[in-house]
Amino acid sequence: MAKLIGIGVGPGDPELLTLKAIKALKEIDILLLPTGRAGGESEAYGIACNYIPEQVTQIKRHFPMTSNTVEMLGAIQEIAAEIIPMIQAGKTIGFITLGDPMLYSTYGYLKKFVELECEVATIPGIMSFGAIASGTNHILCEGDTPLVVYPCTDDLSRLDALLAIGSALVLMKVFRQFEGVKAKLIANGLADSCVIASNYGKPNEVLYRSLEDVNPENLSYFTTILVNPKA
Amino acid sequence: MAKLIGIGVGPGDPELLTLKAIKALKEIDILLLPTGRAGGESEAYGIACNYIPEQVTQIKRHFPMTSNTVEMLGAIQEIAAEIIPMIQAGKTIGFITLGDPMLYSTYGYLKKFVELECEVATIPGIMSFGAIASGTNHILCEGDTPLVVYPCTDDLSRLDALLAIGSALVLMKVFRQFEGVKAKLIANGLADSCVIASNYGKPNEVLYRSLEDVNPENLSYFTTILVNPKA
Structure with missing residues (x-):
C-alpha cells in the first residue's frame, strides 16, 4: 500500500x-x-x-x-x-x-x-551519539545509571538536576552554551570523564578527551559532549 | 592489525x-x-x-x-x-x-x-528503544525536551526528579517494578502518553498504548515503556 x-x-x-x-x-x-x-x-x-x-x-x-x-x-x-x-x-x-x-x-x-x-x-537509524561513542571508545552507560540526552538549546536550567542525579549525559548542540556547560561539568568533577566531538565523522572533525583542552574556536554548531561519570 | x-x-x-x-x-x-x-x-x-x-x-x-x-x-x-x-x-x-x-x-x-x-x-547498533519507537509510530523526543533512558533495576528513587523535569522517558527492564512505575506515571498524567512493549519484535510480543490497559501477567522481563509527555 x-x-x-x-x-x-x-x-x-x-x-x-x-x-x-x-x-x-x-x-x-x-x-x-x-x-x-x-x-x-x-x-x-x-x-x-x-x-x-x-x-x-x-x-x-x-x-x-x-x-x-x-x-x-x-x-x-x-x-x-x-x-x-x-x-x-x-x-x-x-x-x-x-x-x-x-x-x-x-x-x-x-x-x-x-x-x-x-x-x-x-x-530506525543509528543515532549520532551512538556512533560517536563507538568511534571514540566511550561507554555511554552501564549498570543502573540513567542516560540523559540533553539538547543544549534552552537555558540549561534542567542540567543541574540531571547532574545531581548522577546521570551519564549526551549533551547535543552544545556550541552556543559551551562555556556554561563546561563550568557545570567541571564543578561536578567531570572535566576528564568526557568526549567532546565537533563535526564528528566529517573532514573537519575535532575531538577532545578533556574539557580543559578545548579551544572553543574549533567547535561548530554540531558539537556533542558525552559524559560518563564512571569513566 | x-x-x-x-x-x-x-x-x-x-x-x-x-x-x-x-x-x-x-x-x-x-x-x-x-x-x-x-x-x-x-x-x-x-x-x-x-x-x-x-x-x-x-x-x-x-x-x-x-x-x-x-x-x-x-x-x-x-x-x-x-x-x-x-x-x-x-x-x-x-x-x-x-x-x-x-x-x-x-x-x-x-x-x-x-x-x-x-x-x-x-x-554501533540500532538501540532497542529506537526500534520500538519506529515500529510503534512513537516519537521519542522533540524540541528541547531531554530524553532519559532509565533502567528500572534500582529503587526508582531518581525517577521522581526526572519526571519533575518534564523529560521524555525510555524505561527499561520495567518488569519487577511495573506497579511502582505505573503509579508514578499516572500521578504525572502520563497514562496515555506511553507505549508499553514486552518482548518487542518476537513471536510473543505484547504492545499496549495505555498503562490502564496493561495486564501485568502478560509482561516479560524485557519490558520497555516509552513516555513522551508531548504525545
Whole structure:
C-alpha cells in the first residue's frame, strides 16, 4: 500500500545504513529530500545517494530550522499538503533523515500531519551519539545509571538536576552554551570523564578527551559532549 | 592489525544490521558468542547467523547476568584472559552484542579488560528503544525536551526528579517494578502518553498504548515503556 516511509540514514558514514533502510530506498517511487537551507544540499542525500535507484523521482524541499515554531510548522504543513495527494494517488514516498527519525527530527512533525490522512512507516537509524561513542571508545552507560540526552538549546536550567542525579549525559548542540556547560561539568568533577566531538565523522572533525583542552574556536554548531561519570 | 571488534547487531530484526556490522563479520577469524545462561543459546547469534561465514571459528562463552558485580566481573576477566593471547597471536575476534555495544552492554566490561593489552574497535547498533519507537509510530523526543533512558533495576528513587523535569522517558527492564512505575506515571498524567512493549519484535510480543490497559501477567522481563509527555 502507498505510504510515507521515514528512513533513518544514520549520522554520516554510509556504512551505518541498515539493510532495512537500503531495502526501503529500493521500494519507493519518490524521494523527499530535506534541506536545512533554502536552495542548499541535503546532508542525508550525501549519505544515502549510492543506494537510491535512478528511476526514483527526487523532490527537494526546504525545512526551515528556526526557533519560530509557528513558521516551522507552517512550512512543514505545506510540504505535507503537497505529498498527501501523491500518496493517495498510489505513490510511496521516502523521507530520509539524519540519525534516527524519532529523535529530535523534523520527520516527527511531518509524520504527524501525514498520518492524519495516509499510512506512515518508520525505519530506525543509528543515532549520532551512538556512533560517536563507538568511534571514540566511550561507554555511554552501564549498570543502573540513567542516560540523559540533553539538547543544549534552552537555558540549561534542567542540567543541574540531571547532574545531581548522577546521570551519564549526551549533551547535543552544545556550541552556543559551551562555556556554561563546561563550568557545570567541571564543578561536578567531570572535566576528564568526557568526549567532546565537533563535526564528528566529517573532514573537519575535532575531538577532545578533556574539557580543559578545548579551544572553543574549533567547535561548530554540531558539537556533542558525552559524559560518563564512571569513566 | 588483529583486534577485538564489538559488533552491535540491533534488537532482533536481522534487517536492522548495518552494512558495517556485516562487513566486520566477514573480516573476523573468531566469533565470541555470549550466552546469558550456561549452556544456553546466544540471542545475538540468532540475529546475525546468516551473515557469519562458515570458516569463522565460533566460541560460545557464558557471561553471567547477575547482580553480584564481583562474580560477573570475575567471569568476564577470565574470558578476556582467554582471548587476549589469541589476539596477540594475530587473530581478529568479533563479539556480537544485542542492540548497541556502548549502552548497558556486557561488551563494555570485556572491552575494559582487553583494551589494556590489545587494540579494540566498536561498531554501533540500532538501540532497542529506537526500534520500538519506529515500529510503534512513537516519537521519542522533540524540541528541547531531554530524553532519559532509565533502567528500572534500582529503587526508582531518581525517577521522581526526572519526571519533575518534564523529560521524555525510555524505561527499561520495567518488569519487577511495573506497579511502582505505573503509579508514578499516572500521578504525572502520563497514562496515555506511553507505549508499553514486552518482548518487542518476537513471536510473543505484547504492545499496549495505555498503562490502564496493561495486564501485568502478560509482561516479560524485557519490558520497555516509552513516555513522551508531548504525545
